[in-house]
Amino acid sequence: MEAGRLPLRVAIAEAERVLGEAGVASPRVDAELIAAHVLGVERGRLVLVPLVDRQVVDAIGRLVTRRAQRVPLQHLTGGAPFGPITVEVGPGVFVPRPETELLVEWGLAALRGVVAPLVVDLCTGSGALALALASARPDATVHAVELDASALAWARRNADRRAAAGDTPIVLHAGDVADPNLLAELEGRVDLLVCNPPYVPAGTVVPPEVAKHDPARAVFGGPDGLEVIRQVVGCAARLLRPGGALAVEHDDTQGESVPALLSARRVLTEVTDHPDLAGRPRFATARRG
The missing domain is CATH 1.10.8 (Helicase, Ruva Protein; domain 3)
Known part of the structure; x- marks a missing residue:
């Protein structure tokens, strides 16, 4: 030695x-x-x-x-690998999880054959979903929306870093999914809308990494966890073009309730729920009829 x-x-x-x-x-x-x-x-x-x-x-x-x-590992290393990219994360922004990569894969499959697609990512957080989709589809125009100022700053940091490296830029918006005029200029035009919203029911016990370090407003979605998802469904019904696709992540206790919310909108069809790699209900998808 x-x-x-x-x-x-x-x-x-x-x-x-x-x-x-x-x-x-x-x-x-x-x-x-x-x-x-x-x-x-x-x-x-x-x-x-x-x-x-x-x-x-x-x-x-x-x-x-x-x-x-119990400081998140990603806070210590400064980055969270997510599909084909790595996003910078830290205090004030939700750390993207590997299971959300399945939603990206589904979204990319839904875009096959669509030239220069228009994509919207609601509740973008660090920008992970939007940037992963833009990285995989350089011909896409990707809009990302975030309400929280701290999370939006992280998304802007990640977007600027990738744009500086020559990757496809994304369009960031400070906005609320509950706003009936959100992205009004895109109504009826969007090919794919994705969202990883706050969906954990209030009062649910979560790991220390989540409880102490992920912003509560990025984790908890009201008493039943569906408060933000209800707004996302309405926004998607308004923004998607006929044939456009929707994918929204949800809690593993919402494998029936989220598809039911989608099915309740008559313009949304082909409602399907999808498991994660552990077999737990993880995200729901639909098409605009």
Whole structure:
């Protein structure tokens, strides 16, 4: 062993132990991702770094301490991978979840054969959905709407960063889905409308990472979790063109209630609910007739 250098595997094992005792759901994965972030390498290449300096071990330890306090991993690394992109996140914005990538896949499939589609993302948060769709479909015009000023600032930051890199820009709007005039200029023209709204019923116990760090207004959707979704459904019925598609994420307790809301709008057809990879109800889709 080189003088002054320490085995990385020992540092990761200790990080896993600390995170496991703190109740972190995936202690080994988080420990490796923190180590990879500190070293500036991909997680899969950690095996190529057998020894590290004491300063690296100390830096890993500092981040592990914060993660053990249930600060979201994405806040510590500064980014949340989402489909083909990574968005910057931090205090004041909801951290996008991997399961929402299934909604993106469905939306892209719905756009097959549509040239230069018009897309709207409501409750955009960090801009993840809008930017992932724009990245996959550079010919699309993507509008993203957010009510919260802090979240909108994160979305603008992510949009500007990707535009500076030469990627397709998106159009950001400060707006409320409850506004009957929201995006009035797009009425009857939208090919795809997507939304990951606040949908957790008020009073639901959520993990510390959510309770302490995700903005409550981005998580909770009123007593039944459907307050914002009701507004989204009405907005979609107004904005979609005939044949246009809608996809909205929901709580795993809403696999019947959200499709029922969609079916109650006579202009919306082909209502279907979709499970996530764990088989739980996750998002509902429809077409405008």
